[in-house]
Amino acid sequence: MTDPQTDPDTPPTLPELLERYATLRDTIQGLEAEKDDLGKHIKRALEGGEQAETDLYRAVLKVSRRVEYPLERFREVFGDVAALEVATIDRKRAEALAQAGDLDPEQLRDIAQVKETQALVLLPKTR
Structure with a gap:
C-alpha cells in the first residue's frame, strides 16, 4: 500500500x-x-x-505622477453636472462630517450601501 x-x-x-x-x-x-x-x-x-x-x-529612482483634477476648477470649467458625474464620495470624510454634525448621521446610514467581498484569512490557533 x-x-x-x-x-x-x-x-x-x-x-x-x-x-x-x-x-x-x-x-x-x-x-x-x-x-x-x-x-x-x-x-x-x-x-x-x-x-x-x-x-x-x-x-535608480523613478518618479511616478498621478493626475488629479481640483474639484473647484473642474466645476468652473465643466460645470456642476459634469463634476457630479465623475465625483466619488470618500466614506471616511463623510463619516467625519456626520460625527462633526455637518451631516445627519441617520440619513448617512440610510443611504449607505454595503458591498461584500470574500478573502481567505488565517487565524492563529494559539493566542
Whole structure:
C-alpha cells in the first residue's frame, strides 16, 4: 500500500492544502517585509546621491505622477453636472462630517450601501 502523502496520484486533503497555503503566505509576507525594508534603505541612499548596482541590476529612482483634477476648477470649467458625474464620495470624510454634525448621521446610514467581498484569512490557533 502506498502512503497517501507521498503518492502523487492522491490529491492532498483540505488540511494539507491549508497547511501549504499558510506556509506560503507566511513566507511571502516575511519576504515582502524584508524587501520593503531594504527598499527604504536603498531609496534613502539614492536620494543622498549614492549609486548602487550589482552584476545584474542598477538601482535608480523613478518618479511616478498621478493626475488629479481640483474639484473647484473642474466645476468652473465643466460645470456642476459634469463634476457630479465623475465625483466619488470618500466614506471616511463623510463619516467625519456626520460625527462633526455637518451631516445627519441617520440619513448617512440610510443611504449607505454595503458591498461584500470574500478573502481567505488565517487565524492563529494559539493566542
